[in-house]
Amino acid sequence: MLKVDVSVARGVCRVVLNGELDVETVPQLQEVVGTVRERTLEVDLSGVSFVDSTGLKSLLDINNDWRQKGGKMLILRPQPDVAEVMRLVGLDRLLEQNTAPVGEEREE
Amino acid sequence: MRRCLECAKKEPNRNCVECNYFIPAGPLRRVPSPPVRVLLEDEYGKQYPGHILVLSTREFGLETEAPIPGRYKIRLQDSLWVEVAGVPFKGKNNVHVFDILYVHRNQETAFRLSKEEYQLLGGSAGELVKEITRRLPEHLQDLVREKLLAEVEKSELINALKVGKVMKYEGGRFRYLSGQADLALPMQEAEKLMRQAIRQAEHRREVIISEDGQKVFDLHGVPFDHKSGGLLAFDITEVIEKERKMHRQEMQAYREAIAAVTGGRLNLANGEEIEKVVSEGTELVKGEVRQTLDIPEARRIIQEFLPSIDRRRWHAIALCLSEALTNALKHAGGGCWQARQSGDTVRVVVQDKGPGIKKSELTRATLMQHYSTKNSLGCGFTLMLYYADYLHLNTGPSGTTLAMDFYVVPAIS
Numbered sequence: 195m196l197k198v199d200v201s202v203a204r205g206v207c208r209v210v211l212n213g214e215l216d217v218e219t220v221p222q223l224q225e226v227v228g229t230v231r232e233r234t235l236e237v238d239l240s241g242v243s244f245v246d247s248t249g250l251k252s253l254l255d256i257n258n259d260w261r262q263k264g265g266k267m268l269i270l271r272p273q274p275d276v277a278e279v280m281r282l283v284g285l286d287r288l289l290e291q292n293t294a295p296v297g298e299e300r301e302e
Numbered sequence: 303m304r305r306c307l308e309c310a311k312k313e314p315n316r317n318c319v320e321c322n323y324f325i326p327a328g329p330l331r332r333v334p335s336p337p338v339r340v341l342l343e344d345e346y347g348k349q350y351p352g353h354i355l356v357l358s359t360r361e362f363g364l365e366t367e368a369p370i371p372g373r374y375k376i377r378l379q380d381s382l383w384v385e386v387a388g389v390p391f392k393g394k395n396n397v398h399v400f401d402i403l404y405v406h407r408n409q410e411t412a413f414r415l416s417k418e419e420y421q422l423l424g425g426s427a428g429e430l431v432k433e434i435t436r437r438l439p440e441h442l443q444d445l446v447r448e449k450l451l452a453e454v455e456k457s458e459l460i461n462a463l464k465v466g467k468v469m470k471y472e473g474g475r476f477r478y479l480s481g482q483a484d485l486a487l488p489m490q491e492a493e494k495l496m497r498q499a500i501r502q503a504e505h506r507r508e509v510i511i512s513e514d515g516q517k518v519f520d521l522h523g524v525p526f527d528h529k530s531g532g533l534l535a536f537d538i539t540e541v542i543e544k545e546r547k548m549h550r551q552e553m554q555a556y557r558e559a560i561a562a563v564t565g566g567r568l569n570l571a572n573g574e575e576i577e578k579v580v581s582e583g584t585e586l587v588k589g590e591v592r593q594t595l596d597i598p599e600a601r602r603i604i605q606e607f608l609p610s611i612d613r614r615r616w617h618a619i620a621l622c623l624s625e626a627l628t629n630a631l632k633h634a635g636g637g638c639w640q641a642r643q644s645g646d647t648v649r650v651v652v653q654d655k656g657p658g659i660k661k662s663e664l665t666r667a668t669l670m671q672h673y674s675t676k677n678s679l680g681c682g683f684t685l686m687l688y689y690a691d692y693l694h695l696n697t698g699p700s701g702t703t704l705a706m707d708f709y710v711v712p713a714i715s
């Protein structure tokens with residue numbers, strides 16, 4: 195089960211995920227992200243309790259996609275279990291992350 | 303020119319060189335390789351084995367224990383037999399010259415071997431093939447010769463290696479031509495194959511295991527015409543054994559390498575071991591995966607059935623189960639899973655009937671640490687290797703079994 199919410203503010207698209215990101219729900223995320231036109235994409239993982247390698251792979255693919263188009267993707271606030279999995283497969287070094295609580299993550 | 307006088311009498315206008323019996327000068331000039339095995343039968347029916355070491359159309363140089371002087375019949379083919387007489391004082395030990403007295407063919411009797419017979423006994427494969435195909439329609443000759451030669455060449459190679467046997471099939475019978483004479487073939491199977499080949503007029507090949515299961519034969523049936531053909535038989539038992547042994551050795555090498563790299567935590571198990579692994583302890587719950595939806599469902603079920611354990615441990619088990627099931631779904635279209643418990647170890651087993659992990663991919667699939675940005679190989683195994691305490695993997699062409707052990711500490715409530 196995965197809930198995907200999209201909002202756009204000041205040219206930044208934020209995708210907030212709630213639930214589990216795995217082989218079953220990855221298509222949902224891909225579908226939503228496919229419609230995003232903003233150059234900056236934030237994926238909020240704070241509500242995600244479970245991510246497997248298929249889920250991580252989709253995040254990496256989206257990241258590469260955005261980079262190619264000259265934009266950037268940011269991962270927000272993964273839960274400890276999810277953060278650990280990302281670190282294990284080396285995604286922490288490939289993806290830009292911001293672990294600060296929502297609302298304080300952007301310096302302006 | 304005694305040899306030519308006979309012809310001259312019969313067909314005075316024919317040039318000697320065109321004569322069926324014309325063999326250029328020199329007696330006993332042909333050395334068949336290997337020697338042709340024959341049986342010498344005396345007038346009382348007593349048989350002596352022998353080898354034709356050398357021959358001309360009028361004489362054989364035979365290695366045999368048959369007493370000399372003496373007259374013997376030698377059957378060369380069903381419709382071809384010769385009468386010979388040993389020549390005293392010509393020879394050494396048990397190798398003697400035998401004069402050919404008569405050559406009995408279907409309807410006729412001659413005093414020497416025909417060119418065709420001579421070539422059959424002593425000639426090279428090429429000449430034999432040429433003779434055999436001589437009566438075929440011209441447009442077919444080259445094609446058939448080419449094919450036959452290709453087969454015979456193979457068999458000659460096999461001959462040299464002494465692992466094959468070449469036989470001719472004619473009128474429902476097999477006749478030994480060359481190669482390993484003592485190769486005990488499953489003749490019923492061989493005849494079935496030969497008949498098929500002849501009926502369909504094409505090369506047939508089959509690998510057959512002997513009745514006692516001890517030998518493996520590679521049989522080739524090559525049709526010559528509508529009632530005869532050649533059978534090439536190779537004993538490939540050793541080859542197969544060697545292949546198996548190589549496979550075992552290779553697997554052992556992988557096994558050791560993988561165990562070393564993973565600190566002994568990933569065990570490449572053989573069939574026997576894995577059977578034990580999947581039946582140890584008691585079964586807690588099991589399920590099947592046919593579609594992606596079944597994977598989160600499997601996580602839910604396993605959580606329900608697992609004894610109350612630490613949350614982090616549960617996450618580890620759920621993740622590893624997901625990874626293994628995703629692999630099974632991706633590479634085998636699905637599979638089944640079960641959770642077992644023995645003592646404080648929970649074992650999660652995922653089995654599929656897919657094509658297995660290729661040997662060449664095995665180390666990469668199991669040990670590649672990270673996603674690479676270019677080429678994303680699955681990193682599921684990295685996660686399973688990290689979270690599970692012990693892994694048993696068995697993979698082959700009939701499926702893959704992965705068993706993951708987790709030491710569980712009851713959650714402190």
